[in-house]
Amino acid sequence: MTASKKILLLPGDGIGPEVTEVARKIMAWFNSTGRTNFEIGEDLIGGISYDTNGTPLTPATLQRCKEADAVLLASVGGPKWDNLPFADRPERGLLGIRKGMGVFANLRPALVFDVLANASTLKPEVVKDLDIMIVRELLGGVYFGEPRGIETLPNGERRGVNTQVYTTSEIQRVARVAFELARKRRNKVCSVEKANVMESGVLWREEVTKLQASDYKDVELTHMYADNCAMQLVRNPKQFDVIVSDNLFGDLLSDLASMLPGSLGMLPSASLGAKEASGRQAALYEPIHGSAPDIAGKGIANPLAMILSYGMMLRYSFSMADNADLIDKAVQNVLRAGIRTADIVEKGQTPVSTTVMGDAVVKELAGLAG
Ligand code: NAD
Helix, strand or coil, X not given: CCCCEEEEEEEECCCHHHHHHHHHHHHHXXXXXXXXXXXXXXXXXXXXXXXXXXXXXXXHHHHHHHHCCEEEEEECCCHHXXXXXXXXXXXXXXXXXXXXXXXXXXXXXXXXXXXHHHHCCCCHHXXXXXXXXXXXXXXXXXXXXXXXXXXXXXXXXXXXXXXXXXXXXHHHHHHHHHHHHHHCCCCEEEEEEXXXXXXXXXXXXXXXXXXXXXXXXXXXXXXXXXXXXXXXXXXXXXXXXXXXXXXXXHHHHHHHHHCCCCCHHHCEEXXXXXXXXXXXXXXXXXXXXXXXXXXXXCCCCCCHHHHHHHHHHHHHCCCCHHHHHHHHHHHHHHHHCCCCCHHHCCCCCCCCCHHHHHHHHHHHHHHHHC
């Protein structure tokens, strides 16, 4: 049978290869049961690519990413490469792949499985059953705006400049992603900026409002200033469904929200590009955690963020909601059974290894699928 879709795996560095091993087993299970029919390729990114090819991302790898139907990347970086020039650092591979694939919308769910509500630093009742989605604009705004740089003024003082800049199309394409997502969830979008002090924020608010009025009247739209949103996320996060924001505020707010569930090892993400006329959409899936050098090689990393990232791929790239739900359910059941890696272990439980956790999810998948 010809494979229907091409997936490219990028294990990267540190715990990346360890959690990728688990993802491979999950993907193999789905293929073996006929639920998917994917061709799975693999390539290098980050420090390992620098060691092998002298660059964190080769043009050939980027080309393979562009040709794949979806990419699943684990993590890059580590102390071994920390002193390299900026352009050679593993993290440059990440920026390169995001830019090269044109993925402008970063989706980060903050989801608290009920059995893990105690792992959060917030009170369990504040986060229990939390399910919010932060959509961050990824390729524009102050991180890319011109002019930028550091200059020395005539009086000898130095001046650093960055420019926050957004155009109508940049705002509308990311807002569109948020509205579409909301339709598949609880139908609410909260658009976040600082229109009270920034012109780019005024434009953001106006363009999101226009788009909702023209194309998404059925979705409830509210607006919030970024500073208030940060407070509300800690005070009462369950008031939100989908939050959409620019690159800078989205970066901060999604990091803040990622702490609500308690462990980095649980959080997946997706980065999506524009939908082409053919329906094809560039898509990069990755756990939000890094390469965790402190635990790399010990076989104790939590593979659930990687597994859940694969679940997001099934849901958003291939519209396989049933398979994605199956993954979520299997993970939930494994956690309920008290099977935990060290980062989410509770009193009285014995932590399991990365492999044992992965195998438990595969077994649960098989049980659920009957
Ligand atoms: P990190 O996410 O790698 O680790 C932070 C802490 O969380 C560590 O104590 C780590 O052990 C723990 N942790 C992370 N993932 C875990 C998992 N799956 N299971 C159990 N524990 C987990 O962040 P950091 O320490 O700031 O960065 C380490 C390296 O990763 C740096 O080189 C950084 O640049 C890179 N990084 C890469 C990415 C990415 O690849 N997307 C993201 C963030 C950081």
